[in-house]
Amino acid sequence: MSKTVLCTCEDVTVEDVETAIAKGYRDVESVKRYTGFGTGFCQGKSCLSAVADMLCRRADLHGEALAPFTPRPPWQPTELSILASAPVDESAPPVGGVPVSLGLSNRALRPSEPLPARAQVVVIGGGIMGLALAHNLSLWGERDILVLDKSYLCAGASGRNGGGVRMQWGTQSNIELAKRSIELMKGFAGEMGIHIWFRQGGYLFLAKSDAVARRLERSAALHNRHGVPTQILSAEDAREIVPELTMQGVKVCAFNRRDGVIFPWPFLWGYAQSLTRRGARVETFTKVTGFELSQGRVRAVKTDRGDVSCEAVVLAAGAWSPEVAALAGVKLPNQPHRHEILSTEPLKPFLGPLVSVMDSGLYFSQSTRGELVGGMGDPKEPAGMNLGSTLRFLSRFARALIEQLPEAGRIKVLRQWAGPYDVTPDNSPILGRTPTLPNLLQMSGFVGHGFMMAPAVAERMAAWMGGQPDELFTRFNLSRFAEGRLEREDMIIG
Ligand SMILES: Cc1cc2nc3c(=O)[nH]c(=O)nc-3n(C[C@H](O)[C@H](O)[C@H](O)COP(=O)(O)OP(=O)(O)OC[C@H]3O[C@@H](n4cnc5c(N)ncnc54)[C@H](O)[C@@H]3O)c2cc1C
Numbered sequence: 189m190s191k192t193v194l195c196t197c198e199d200v201t202v203e204d205v206e207t208a209i210a211k212g213y214r215d216v217e218s219v220k221r222y223t224g225f226g227t228g229f230c231q232g233k234s235c236l237s238a239v240a241d242m243l244c245r246r247a248d249l250h251g252e253a254l255a256p257f258t259p260r261p262p263w264q265p266t267e268l269s270i271l272a273s274a275p276v277d278e279s280a281p282p283v284g285g286v287p288v289s290l291g292l293s294n295r296a297l298r299p300s301e302p303l304p305a306r307a308q309v310v311v312i313g314g315g316i317m318g319l320a321l322a323h324n325l326s327l328w329g330e331r332d333i334l335v336l337d338k339s340y341l342c343a344g345a346s347g348r349n350g351g352g353v354r355m356q357w358g359t360q361s362n363i364e365l366a367k368r369s370i371e372l373m374k375g376f377a378g379e380m381g382i383h384i385w386f387r388q389g390g391y392l393f394l395a396k397s398d399a400v401a402r403r404l405e406r407s408a409a410l411h412n413r414h415g416v417p418t419q420i421l422s423a424e425d426a427r428e429i430v431p432e433l434t435m436q437g438v439k440v441c442a443f444n445r446r447d448g449v450i451f452p453w454p455f456l457w458g459y460a461q462s463l464t465r466r467g468a469r470v471e472t473f474t475k476v477t478g479f480e481l482s483q484g485r486v487r488a489v490k491t492d493r494g495d496v497s498c499e500a501v502v503l504a505a506g507a508w509s510p511e512v513a514a515l516a517g518v519k520l521p522n523q524p525h526r527h528e529i530l531s532t533e534p535l536k537p538f539l540g541p542l543v544s545v546m547d548s549g550l551y552f553s554q555s556t557r558g559e560l561v562g563g564m565g566d567p568k569e570p571a572g573m574n575l576g577s578t579l580r581f582l583s584r585f586a587r588a589l590i591e592q593l594p595e596a597g598r599i600k601v602l603r604q605w606a607g608p609y610d611v612t613p614d615n616s617p618i619l620g621r622t623p624t625l626p627n628l629l630q631m632s633g634f635v636g637h638g639f640m641m642a643p644a645v646a647e648r649m650a651a652w653m654g655g656q657p658d659e660l661f662t663r664f665n666l667s668r669f670a671e672g673r674l675e676r677e678d679m680i681i682g
Pocket of ligand 1: 312313314315316317318336337338339340341342343344345346347348349350351352353474475476477504505506507508509512527528529563606607608609631632633634635636637638639640641
């Protein structure tokens with residue numbers, strides 16, 4: 189046992205890293221997420237080489253296997269007021285960005301043992317959707333489940349999001365799903381034995397235009413009818429909840445005290461640990477490359493580690509789902525859109541709710557570690573898979589944040605990253621059977637809110653796959669786009 193501190197910023201010891209390696213986290217990005225090393229003020233400069241050295245010696249990894257590791261800009265902690273002064277051409281779309289590695293071409297990370305030749309259910313995607321579904325299927329007694337992910341767990345949107353969890357939605361379906369998810373989140377740590385740092389500080393929405401103000405009022409009335417205690421507040425009254433806000437230009441606010449935030453990574457690990465304990469398998473660094481189809485069914489899933497025949501396939505590959513579906517000749521209307529986000533140095537607790545200016549898509553909350561975590565959509569962001577980080581985002585975010593929270597100008601940004609929103613034409617998910625391939629089940633299109641929906645959606649999908657009828661899988665079926673039967677959700681941030 190060693191109490192030698194390896195990452196002084198985050199108090200990570202040699203023993204913590206050894207525990208992570210023993211639990212099977214064998215690439216740098218996964219060890220970083222599991223232990224928190226490299227996420228503090230020095231941005232990994234003092235501890236990365238020590239962890240890499242441990243992975244070489246304890247996990248017998250070398251050279252190429254030490255990737256992926258993505259250094260996060262800004263390269264040194266930088267005050268938001270300085271970032272706000274960076275010039276940005278708001279009329280032009282963002283370009284490029286500092287790229288990230290998901291380790292996809294890294295053969296050294298691919299497990300060497302063969303995949304099983306057969307599984308009852310193959311789940312494509314080890315994000316929150318795939319893992320939560322597999323966990324729920326295992327609760328229903330299904331053990332022959334294989335979850336495949338082309339990268340490490342948490343590589344997709346599920347490991348890159350803001351952890352916001354809210355009941356404030358614009359449709360009855362989403363309100364009910366979010367209510368159930370929050371109920372499940374409350375019991376998650378006790379049930380799964382892993383802390384997800386769930387904190388119900390509420391969500392405070394700010395509206396600056398009349399149109400957004402009306403939207404908040406309309407949805408609050410709907411919430412109240414469904415047992416959600418959302419209050420419409422004046423800017424002045426809302427300042428009692430967060431006195432530091434200027435409320436510049438704000439017409440009206442909506443507040444639900446039961447909304448909150450969780451820390452995303454342990455949420456995935458909790459599901460992954462639970463389902464593997466029950467005999468299901470999760471195979472990372474395993475890419476689905478095609479399908480064997482015959483007589484209108486998927487017979488096998490092809491991967492870069494061999495083929496797996498199966499009875500049913502669930503497509504839960506988030507924003508990558510359209511490209512995977514295309515391998516089976518299925519066209520999905522989802523489009524990936526980059527969303528950028530950042531985290532600051534830790535501060536003493538001062539911010540109860542997650543605050544969002546609905547008009548601009550600005551949102552920020554304070555994590556249990558004290559950091560401000562926040563993002564903002566960019567109306568000029570083109571569709572496409574791009575996980576790069578930009579100075580443009582830092583500058584736009586900093587200006588929008590300082591307008592509402594002037595004290596934030598003195599806070600330093602420690603790291604930024606980006607993830608893909610999985611956007612559908614009506615901002616609602618795609619669920620249920622594929623009309624042309626009934627044993628290919630869809631579970632994608634969750635835009636910027638899949639994290640909070642996953643527990644409830646997965647619970648219902650597992651029951652539905654077990655034979656229980658459920659209107660959700662008809663309402664949100666892929667067929668709705670061809671039938672012109674859209675399910676619009678307008679309480680979208682960003
Ligand atoms: C910046 C940002 C902030 C967000 N904030 C919130 C929030 O506050 N609250 C909230 O609820 N939601 C939020 N979201 C949305 C949320 O993160 C997503 O809706 C959710 O994580 C989607 O989960 P998923 O499992 O569908 O997809 P993902 O987590 O993206 O998982 C898909 C997985 O499929 C794998 N994959 C892809 N192709 C293949 C292949 N060919 N073979 C094998 N595997 C493959 C990928 O590696 C990936 O791990 C945010 C998203 C972003 C980007």
